[in-house]
Every structure is written in structure tokens, then in C-alpha cells.
Amino acid sequence: MTYDIYGLGNALVDTEYHVSDQLLEDLGIEKGMMTLIDSDQLNQLEKRLLKEAELKKQASGGSAANTLIALANFGASVFYSCKVANDPLGDFYQSDLIDSGVFTNLDEIREEGATGRCMVMVSDDAERTMNTFLGITGDLSVNEINEVALAGSKTLYIEGYLASSDKARAAAIRAHEIARSKGISVALTFSDPAMVTYFKNEVAEIIGEGVDLLFCNAQEAMTWTNETTIDAALDRLTETASKWVCTLGKSGAIVFDGAKRSRVPGKSVDAVDTNGAGDMFAGAFLFGIRQGWSFEQSARFAVHASGHLVTKYGPRLPLAEHGILLTEFKKMSQG
Numbered sequence: 001m002t003y004d005i006y007g008l009g010n011a012l013v014d015t016e017y018h019v020s021d022q023l024l025e026d027l028g029i030e031k032g033m034m035t036l037i038d039s040d041q042l043n044q045l046e047k048r049l050l051k052e053a054e055l056k057k058q059a060s061g062g063s064a065a066n067t068l069i070a071l072a073n074f075g076a077s078v079f080y081s082c083k084v085a086n087d088p089l090g091d092f093y094q095s096d097l098i099d100s101g102v103f104t105n106l107d108e109i110r111e112e113g114a115t116g117r118c119m120v121m122v123s124d125d126a127e128r129t130m131n132t133f134l135g136i137t138g139d140l141s142v143n144e145i146n147e148v149a150l151a152g153s154k155t156l157y158i159e160g161y162l163a164s165s166d167k168a169r170a171a172a173i174r175a176h177e178i179a180r181s182k183g184i185s186v187a188l189t190f191s192d193p194a195m196v197t198y199f200k201n202e203v204a205e206i207i208g209e210g211v212d213l214l215f216c217n218a219q220e221a222m223t224w225t226n227e228t229t230i231d232a233a234l235d236r237l238t239e240t241a242s243k244w245v246c247t248l249g250k251s252g253a254i255v256f257d258g259a260k261r262s263r264v265p266g267k268s269v270d271a272v273d274t275n276g277a278g279d280m281f282a283g284a285f286l287f288g289i290r291q292g293w294s295f296e297q298s299a300r301f302a303v304h305a306s307g308h309l310v311t312k313y314g315p316r317l318p319l320a321e322h323g324i325l326l327t328e329f330k331k332m333s334q335g
Contacts, residue, residue: 001077001103001149001152002077002152002153002154003077003078003079003103003149003152003153003154004071004076004077004078004153004154004155004286004290005068005071005076005077005078005079005153005154005155005156005157005286005290006078006079006080006081006149006150006153006155006156006157006175006184007064007065007067007068007078007079007080007081007156007157007158007159008064008080008081008082008140008144008145008156008157008158008159008162008171008172008175009062009063009064009065009080009082009157009158009159009161009162010062010063010064010065010082010116010134010137010140010159010161010162010168011060011062011065011082011083011084011093011106011115011116011137012060012061012062012065012115012116012117012118012132012134012137013058013059013060013061013089013092013093013115013116013117013118014057014058014059014060014061014117014118014120014275014314014315015046015055015057015058015117015118015119015120016055016056016057016058016120016121016122016273016275016313016314017049017053017054017055017056017119017120017121017122018053018054018056018122018123018313019049019052019053019054019121019122019123019129020053020123020124021123021124023048023052023053023121024121024123024129027045027048029121029129029131030129031123031127031129032127032128032129032193033129033130033192033193033194033197034130034131034132034161034191034192034194034195035130035131035132035194036131036132036133036134036164037131037132037133038133039114039133039135041131041133042117042119042131042133045119045131046119049119049121053121056122056273056313056314057313057314059096059314059315059316060092060093060096060097061118061276061315061316062082062116062118062137062159062161063159063160063161063189063191063192063278063279064080064082064157064158064159064189064279065080065082065097065102066276066279066280066283066315066316067157067189067279067280067282067283067286068080068102068157068283069097069100069101069102069283069316070279070280070283070284070287070305070316070317070322071283071286071287072100072101072102073100073101073317073319073322073323074283074284074287074322074323074326075287075326076286076287076290077103078101078102078103079102079103079104079146079149079150079153080097080102080103080104080105081104081105081144081145081146081149081150081175082104082105082106082137082140082144083136083137083139083140083141083144084106084110084115084116084136084137085110085111085112085113085114085115085135085136086109086110086111086112086113087112087113087114087115089114089115089117090106090110090115090136093106093115094106094107099319100319101319103149105144105146105149111136113135113136113139114133114135114136115135115136115137116132116133116134116135116136116137116138117132117133117135118130118131118132118133119131119132119133120275120315122272122273122274122275122313126271126272126273126274126310127274128273128274128275128276130192130275134164134165137168138165138167138168139165139167139168140162140165140167140168140171141167141168141170141171142170142171142174144171145171145174145175145178147178150175150178150179150182150184151178151182151184153184154184154185154290155184155185155186155187155213155286155290156175156176156178156179156184156185156186156187157187157188157189157282157286158172158175158176158186158187158188158189158206158211159172159188159189159191160188160189160190160191160192160195160196160203160206161191161192161195162206163195163199163202163203163205163206164195164199164202169202169205169206172206173205173206173208176206176208176211185212185213186211186212186213187211187212187213187214187215187286188206188207188211188213188214188215188241189214189215189216189278189279189282190203190214190215190216190217190220190224191278192220193217193219193220193223195220196220196223196224197223200223200224203224207240210239210240210241210242211240211241211242212241212242212243213241213242213243213244213245214237214240214241214243214244214245215244215245215247215278215281215282215285216237216244216245216246216247217246217247217248217249217278218230218233218246218247218248218249221233221234221237221246224237224240225237225239230246230248234246234254234256234261237256238256242258243256243257243258243295244256245281245282245285245295245299245302247277247278247281247306248266249266249274250266250267250268250271251265251266252264252265252266252267252299252303253266253281253299253302253303255285255295255296255298255299256295257294257295260295262294262295262296262299264296264299264300264303265303266303266307267303267304267307267308269307269308269310269311270311271310271311272310272311272312272313273310273312273313273314274310275314275315276309276314276315276316277306277309277310278306279315280302280305280306280309280315280316280317281302281303281305281306282302283302283305284298284301284302284304284305284306285298285299285301285302286298287301288301288302297333300329300333301326301329304325304328304329304332305322305325305329308321308325
């Protein structure tokens with residue numbers, strides 16, 4: 001079987017809470033960033049959140065997983081390599097992927113351990129802050145790469161979060177090498193400002209001599225390039241990727257197709273939760289590219305889809321809403 005996109009990333013069960021800025025401050029958590037925590041910290045944090053915050057949602061997640069689930073439900077064929085444990089959360093995660101139309105390596109024997117979890121804290125301004133316990137996904141390795149599925153894919157999509165684990169980083173580097181050897185395009189997302197702030201050298205190892213398509217936001221672009229303005233940062237992104245996409249939050253996005261830059265305006269919405277917005281943007285954009293759309297048109301669809309996502313809690317939409325969004329966008333484009 002062939003696939004449009006082969007993804008490699010962390011498998012995390014997201015538990016989402018609505019929190020106040022004061023609670024984040026009391027907990028000593030850096031707002032807007034992803035922070036890795038251990039099992040003891042996870043247990044302590046969960047106790048506080050259950051007591052002092054409002055539980056909103058639980059779903060299978062992980063940056064690349066959210067992107068591939070969106071792709072699958074827009075109509076693309078996708079394969080996701082990840083790692084969960086032989087525990088109830090792992091069962092939940094595997095079933096959720098399959099129900100979402102994603103092919104995966106998880107039908108193979110799973111090891112004992114703890115499936116990874118992400119505590120997502122959404123504040124009143126819709127900003128998402130994450131504390132992540134990697135669990136067994138921290139042991140994602142080259143063993144989880146399905147070389148047959150990768151060889152039969154048009155694009156490899158790598159999640160930047162993999163840089164934080166030695167084994168996972170080695171897997172990402174190996175997948176990159178396989179893709180290059182077979183003429184498969186390579187796309188990478190920085191995933192979070194924390195990755196280019198605290199794991200910059202490790203991210204650089206995955207990127208190697210460069211990738212074909214890079215996804216980032218303005219903060220990540222400036223941190224990565226050591227520039228203080230977004231314009232200067234964008235001028236330097238081609239040192240990393242031959243093509244790139246830079247999201248600007250509510251202001252839309254700027255994309256570069258290798259020859260021309262295009263700026264796409266944002267969508268005016270009442271945002272309640274930005275968790276997963278970048279993942280949805282990447283999924284919708286990649287779907288557009290696979291349809292043969294231009295970078296500009298693909299970005300317009302991505303703005304439309306991610307703008308709809310942030311009006312709801314959670315990093316993903318109900319499956320049926322993807323088709324509705326696609327139909328809406330096609331009508332808007334024709335009009």
C-alpha cells in the first residue's frame with residue numbers, strides 16, 4: 001500500500017484543563033511552553049489540576065498524530081509510527097488512531113510500561129501550556145520505523161519533539177536518511193518554541209543538511225535563526241529548508257514555495273483554545289499540497305481549518321467536521 005504521508009512522532013494521551021494565569025504562576029509553570037516532567041511531577045500536577053482547574057477533554061494526541069489524523073479525515077492516506085505501552089491508555093490510543101483512519105505500527109506487540117501523557121493547560125486568553133510525561137514514547141526508536149510503509153510514502157513528516165529523546169532523535173535521523181535515499185520529500189515541524197530554545201542542537205541533528213519543507217511559527221523562526229525580527233528570520237529560513245511555512249497566529253501565515261513568498265491573512269474568530277492549532281494547520285496545508293494546490297491556496301485552507309479548531313476545546317475536531325470544512329473552503333474558493 002502507498003501513503004501520502006508517513007509520520008514519526010510521540011504518542012501522548014492529552015488531558016486538557018482550563019486554568020487561570022494565577023494557577024500557572026502558583027505552579028511555577030512557564031506559560032505557552034512545553035515542559036518535560038517525570039511521573040512524580042505528573043501525579044502531583046494532576047492532583048492540583050483536578051482540584052483547582054476545570055477538566056475539559058481527553059484524547060489521543062501528540063503533534064504529528066494530530067496532523068496525521070486531520071490529514072486522514074480530509075481524505076489523505078497516512079501511516080503513523082509511534083510507541084505506546086501495553087496498558088489501558090495504550091489500548092485507548094491505538095483504537096483512537098484506527099477509528100480516525102490512520103494506519104499504524106501499533107498492531108504489533110506492545111511492551112510493558114506507561115503510555116505517555118500530556119497535561120494541557122488552557123488559560124483565559126486561549127494560550128496552551130503543556131507539561132509532558134513521555135513515558136514509553138521516550139523510548140521510540142529505529143525499531144518503530146516501518147521501512148516498507150515509509151518507502152511507499154510520498155512525504156516523511158517528522159515531529160520536532162523527538163529531539164528531546166536520544167533514541168527518538170536517532171529514529172528521526174534514520175527515517176530522514178531512508179527518505180533521502182529513496183527520493184521521498186522530508187517535512188519537519190519545530191512543534192514548540194521550547195524545542196528550538198532548549199534542544200536547538202538536537203533539532204539541528206535531525207535536520208542535518210536540510211529538509212524540503214519546514215513548519216514553524218514566528219517565535220520559533222526567530223529563535224532558530226537568532227534574529228530579532230520576523231522579516232530577518234524568514235530571510236534565513238532557506239538555510240534550513242528549501243520551502244517553508246511560518247504561522248503568525250491570528251494574523252495568518254507567510255509561506256515560501258521555493259520561488260515566491262505569499263502572505264495569507266488570518267481568520268477572525270473567538271478563540272477558546274489554541275492547543276493543536278499548528279498541528280491542524282500543518283495537516284490542512286499538507287492535504288492541499290497533495291491535492292496539487294499552490295502554497296497560497298493550501299495556506300488559505302489551513303487558516304480556515306485551524307481558525308475553526310481554536311473555537312473549540314481540544315487539539316482535534318470531530319471526524320465529520322473535516323469534510324464540512326473542506327466543502328466550505330471549496331465553495332469559498334469558487335466564489
